[in-house]
Amino acid sequence: MRGKRVAALQDEGPVRSVKRGFNVESRSLIAYGIVRRVLRGSLVLAMTLYVLPVVGCGCSGDKKAGLILEVTDARTGAPLASEAVVTATDGAFMTRLYARGDDPTTTRVAGLHEREGTYRVRVERKGYRSWTRNDIVVSNGFCDHVKTVTLDVEMTPLDKSS
Numbered sequence: 001m002r003g004k005r006v007a008a009l010q011d012e013g014p015v016r017s018v019k020r021g022f023n024v025e026s027r028s029l030i031a032y033g034i035v036r037r038v039l040r041g042s043l044v045l046a047m048t049l050y051v052l053p054v055v056g057c058g059c060s061g062d063k064k065a066g067l068i069l070e071v072t073d074a075r076t077g078a079p080l081a082s083e084a085v086v087t088a089t090d091g092a093f094m095t096r097l098y099a100r101g102d103d104p105t106t107t108r109v110a111g112l113h114e115r116e117g118t119y120r121v122r123v124e125r126k127g128y129r130s131w132t133r134n135d136i137v138v139s140n141g142f143c144d145h146v147k148t149v150t151l152d153v154e155m156t157p158l159d160k161s162s
Contacts, residue, residue: 066112066138066146067097071123074154079107084125084155088136090117116140121151128155 067088071081081099086109088095097111112119116138123131131153141147 063113064145065110065148066115066117067110067119067121067136068148068150069097069109069121069123069153070107070150071099071109071125071153071155072107073128074156079105080125080128080155081106081109084109084123084153086111087122087124088112089120089122090115093117112138112146114144114146116146123153123155125155128157131155 069081069084069086071084072078073080082102082104084099086097088097088111095111097109099106099109109123119136119138120134121132121136133151136149136151138149139147
């Protein structure tokens with residue numbers, strides 16, 4: 001085996017000195033091969049740990065809603081988001097969320113874009129009992145986006161006699 005290896009290396013260039021089946025150039029080639037494999041492995045590892053997960057998760061510069069509420073009438077299922085007012089509170093932080101536009105067929109209210117926290121959420125709409133939930137946790141997800149929490153809000157109409 002040693003003879004074949006030395007002969008193969010001799011074909012690639014001149015042999016300076018042979019010691020234990022390897023010459024000076026073969027040692028350089030082996031070292032070069034090891035360094036090349038290590039660098040190639042490092043590149044593959046870097047792509048696996050950094051580039052591919054970013055591409056795979058759909059990371060973008062877009063802000064992701066931390067909270068989405070589907071607001072409907074509890075009895076009829078009719079959409080109620082267009083005139084609903086949502087208040088989200090996390091400690092001293094408080095914000096109001098509204099449905100986009102004046103479309104009466106919309107059921108969705110979204111907000112808390114890229115903001116983690118533990119919220120108290122209250123939904124109010126004229127003619128309906130208010131809806132409240134505590135300890136709604138919006139946490140950080142992959143790619144520095146929040147994990148969206150979706151809540152189904154079924155609002156109960158007030159009695160006409162009240």
